[in-house]
Amino acid sequence: MPAKKKSSSRRYSKKASKTVGSAMRRKKKGTLRSGKGGKGGKVKSRKQAIAIGISEARQKGQKVPSKKK
Numbered sequence: 001m002p003a004k005k006k007s008s009s010r011r012y013s014k015k016a017s018k019t020v021g022s023a024m025r026r027k028k029k030g031t032l033r034s035g036k037g038g039k040g041g042k043v044k045s046r047k048q049a050i051a052i053g054i055s056e057a058r059q060k061g062q063k064v065p066s067k068k069k
Contacts, residue, residue: 012064016062016064019056021053022053023049023050023052027046030042032049
C-alpha cells in the first residue's frame, strides 16, 4: 500500500512568517507592546509575541490559517 502524499501548500505564507519574525525581534528589543494603539504593557511572553505577529499578518491580509473555534 503506497504512503499518503502530503499536500505541498504552505500553512503560512512567507510574508506571514516574516511578520511574526518582526514581532519576535521587537519583543527581544523590548518595543513590542500589547493592546490597541500600543498603550498596553511590554510583552514578555514568547507565545504572546507570536500571537501578535500572526494577528498583524491577518490584518495585512497575508495567508494565515483561520482561528480554531
